[in-house]
Amino acid sequence: MKVRIEQLNPIIGDLKGNTSLILDALKLAERAGIDLLILPEMVVTGYPAQDLLESEAFRDSCYRANDEIISASAKTAVLFGSVTPKKEGFGRKMYNSALLAKEGEMIGMTHKALLPTYDIFDDLRYFEPNKSFKCLNLDGVKLGVTICEDIWYNENEVQYHTYEVDPAAELKKAGADVIINISASPYTNTKHQNRVSMLKNHARKLDLPVFYANQVGAHTDIIFDGDSMVINRNTDIVTNTRIFHPSFTDIEWNPDSGKVTGLTELQIYPSSKQERQFEAVRCGLRDYIDKLNITENVVLGLSGGVDSALVCALAVETLGADRVKAITLPGQFSSKGSVTDxxxxxxxxxxxxxxxxxxPLFEEFRNTLAPLFKGESFGVAEENVQSRIRGSLLMAYSNKFGNFLLPTGNKSEYAVGYATLYGDMNGALAIIGDLYKTEVYDLCKWLNSSYYKKEVIPDSILVKPPSAELRPDQKDTDSLPDYEVLDDILYRYIELQQSRSEISESGYESELVHKILRMVDMSEFKRYQAAPILKLASKSFGTGRRWPIVQKWK
Known part of the structure; x- marks a missing residue:
């Protein structure tokens, strides 16, 4: 049996466009003599479709798209993910389903059993869970089909809760010749290692090959790397796809012997953390611009600092220099290097x-505010006025010429509130908002050494002490610990979700830990109003972290 695993890049809600993608893939598979084409989870709707699924009109359109795809099938069987109606009984109105079609008929269907409700996932909000496990039959071959979380049975990157039922094991009991997983599993910087380990564990435990088809592309802040692959019963990766790009891989599979032979070249997953982050950000920004289709161009403020330098470089490497405009906005306290760098x-x-x-604008503000600020010393209010002037000028350019504004804040700053609402937080998409400051430096150095192979981001930017330059001789270390210390505390608190005592026991002073954690908690109101932040880590600000603004837990 000749099988193709293909990762497509759908657009959420673009049912017509997504259906065309599927039909085009099906036509190409037919021409290539493919027996079975496997496509990702909810490829008809895009994932996550969120509250679009609450619309009856949207659901009915999905069901019609399913019928169109089924009717278009011929000799090549197609397995694809979509939503299907729950027609009777109590519960939710639909299933998250995998449909198998051939010769214009639906010959099998199964539903997702494990419905995650952690991080960015909210499946149980919309879908009824599957409670019975049967293989899908394709010409006498028993396909054990699972959907995304079904195969992550108690092996997640962060185990928020555990499941009693292992769908893959149940399908093995039902006589499956193979385990297939259609997925929409988001990228994180450590997801690949966890994914491979989990899939190999299933192959080893069940003594079956595993075929894995994952969504690729980005939806607002959530990025999907694809990373589709085939693992044989000996736990070898036989073949895989190109990450962060729509692509496919073909195999020859003998269901009787279980032998799997790759027919396409094996791709190498980037071993460098910085290369993975680079490719993920490019995918996120590219799809945000292309899928919204409002503008092709971006603008950003260049301060002479490392954060704006990285955002500028990433924007250029994603969109091209001709689609990127930059504005430097020096003020009273700006260093000479702010402009020259x-x-x-x-x-x-x-x-x-x-x-x-x-x-001139800052002086006008100070003169206007002088009657109200009389007798008060220069402080945070005056510092933030400068940031808000810059934010207003950047937004004016954005509005006038239609360029999306890219904010330049990093995760360390967003975490402790070292950013100004309606100032440097202005923008459409925060592309480095999930990179800690130390990671920003590391990525800049990687770009120079491994990508450009020359000094493109000036060393003068990389060696200068970080500063907001909003008051005389200001340095970030005036109010924050060194970033190596700060970032480790933040990582332990945000990603590892360690308590104050656990972080202190790792070697940090209790008072410092308390101060940093309180800064994080007290800055939640700012992050609620921030631009969407591209998700790169296992726990990120935004969709996957729901923290109350008004709360008293310490």
Whole structure:
């Protein structure tokens, strides 16, 4: 049997476009003599479709799209993910389903059993769980079909809860010749290692090959790397797909002997953390721009610092220099390098750079506020006015010329509130908002050493002490510990979800830990109003972290 595992990049809610993607893939598979084409979870709707699923009109359109795909099938059988109606009884109105079609008929269907409700997932909000396990029959071959979480049975990156039933094991008991998983499993920086380990465990435990088809592309802040693959019963990766891009891989499979032979070249998954982050951010920004289809261009503020330098470089490597505009906005407390380093970076990247001084506007603000601020010393309010002037000027350019504004804040700053609402937090998509400051430096160094193989991001930017430059001689370390210390505390609190005492026991002073954790908790109101943040870690600010603003837990 010749099998193709194909990862498609659907657009959420674009039922017509997604159906065309599926039909095109089916036509190509027919021409290639493929016996079975396997496509990802909810490929008809895109995942996660969220509250679009509450619309009856949307669901009915999904069901019609299912029928169109089924009717178009011929000699090549197609297994694809969609939603299907729950027609009777109590419970939710639909299932998250896998449909098997051939020769214009649906010859099998199964539903997702394990419905996750953690991190970015909310399946139980919409879907009725499957409670019985039967193989799908294709020309006498028993396909053990699972859907995403079904195969992550108690082996998740972070185990938020455990499941009693193992769907893959149940399908093995039902006589499955293979375990197939159609998936929409988001990228994180450590997901690949966990994914491979989990799939190999199933192959070893069940003594069956595992075929895995995952969604690729980005939906707002959630990125899918694809990483589809086939693992034989000896736990070898026989073949796989190109990550972060729509692609497919073909195999020859003998159901009787279980032998699987790869027919396409094996792809190498990037071993470097920085390369994975680079590719993920490019995928996220590219799809945000392309799928919204509002504008092709972006703008950002260049401060001469490392964060804006990285955002500029990532934007250029994603969109091209001609689609990126930069503005440097020096003020009273800006260092000389704020402008000169920005110009050097812009020249190296081929980006058009504009310069607008904020000093006259800042003086106007101070004069206007003088009667109210009389007798008060220069402080945070005056610092934030400068940031908000810059934010307003950048938004004015964005509005006038239609460029999306890219904020330049990192995860460390967003965590402790070292960012200004309606100022440097302005923008459409925060592409480095899930990178800690130390990771920002590491990615910049990787770009110079391994991607560009020359000094494109100037060393002068990488060696200068970080500073917001909103008051005389300001340094980040005036109010924060060194970023190596800060980032480790933040990682333990946010990703590992350690308590104050656990973090202190790892070697940090209790008072420092308390201060940092309180800064994180007290800054939640800012993050609620932040631009969407591309998710790169196992726990990220945004969709997957639901923390109350008004709360008293310490």
């Amino acid at each position: 920005s110009r050097l970076l812009a020249d190296n990247l081929g980006v058009e750079l504009f310069e607008l001084s904020i000093e």
